[in-house]
Amino acid sequence: DDPCSLNIESANYAEHWCSLLKKTETPFGRCHLAVDPTEYYKRCKYDTCNCQNNEDCLCAALSSYARACATKGVMLWGWRERVCNKDVGSCPKSQIFLYNLTTCQQTCRSLSEGETHCLKGFTPVDGCGCPD
Template identity: 95%
Template sequence: MQLFVTLDPSAQGQVQGLCGNFNGLESDDFKTSCGLVEATGASFANSWKAQSSCHDKLDWLDDPCSLNIESANYAEHWCSLLKKKETPFSRCHLAVDPTEYYKRCKYDTCNCQNNEDCLCAALSSYARACAAKGVMLWGWRERVCNKDVDACPSSQIFLYNLTTCQQTCRSLSEGNTHCLKGFAPVDGCGCPD
C-alpha cells in the first residue's frame, strides 16, 4: 500500500515517473512521459501504465464518502482518531498538523475496495510524518490496524521504529553500506535485538 523513496541529492532533476521528477517544484510533478503536465492524479497515473491492456484509473470528481453512508461512517469513526486529543496521535499534533492527513484518510478509506487497508496506510503515513519530525507514536496500532502486529514471521517482531540499519546479519556484517542517514523510521516486522 505504501512506498517511501529516498534519493541522493545528486538525482535531483534526473528522475521521472509516478513519484515526480525531484526538481523542487510541486507544480510539475504530474508530468507524463511525453512531457505534458496532467491536471488530475488518475490521468497522470494512466499515462505511466507499463501495459496498455491495464484498465485506466478513473477520476473521482465527487467525494467518495458521499456515495456510501456505511463507508463514510467507518472512515469518520477511524480517521477522526488522527484529530482526537485522547489518542496516541495527539502527541504529534504540535509537530505535524493532522488536518490534511485526516482529509486524505477519509477520502482514501471511502475510495478503496478494502477500507481497512487504505485506512491503515493513511494512519501509517501520519505516523511516519511524525517520526520524520522526531515524534515516535509508540503503540498507535493497539486500537486500530493491529492485524499487522500479529502477522510477523516467527523469527521477527513488530517494531514501530524500523530503519535501514536493523539488527540483521546483512546490516551487522556490512556495516554502514546499507544505512541511510536521515531515514524516517517506519513500523513493521523486523529482527529482535
C-alpha cells in the same frame, strides 16, 4: 465529488476511524504540535470511502500521518494497538513488530558488512524486524 456521500456505511466507518487522527487522547495526539492532522484526516476519509478495501486504505492513511510525525522526530508508539493491528501479529517467528525500523537494524547482513547499508537520516518506519 466526495466518495463518502455515495455510501453511508463507508462514511460512518471512515469518520469513526479517521477521527482518531484529530483526538488528543489517542497516540496521534502526541504529534499534533509537530504535524497538523487536518489534511491527513480529510485525505483519510476520502481514501477510506473511495477504496474497495476500506481497512487497507484507512491503515495506509493513518500510517502516512505516523510517518510524517516520525520525519519530524515524533514517534507514535502503539498506534496500531487500537486499529490496523493485523500486521502486528503477522511477523515471522524470528521477528517482532517494531515502530522504529531503520536501515541500521541488526541483521545478519548488517553485522557481516558493517555500516555500508546504513542510511543516515532515514525516517523510521513500522513493520517486522529483528529483535535486539
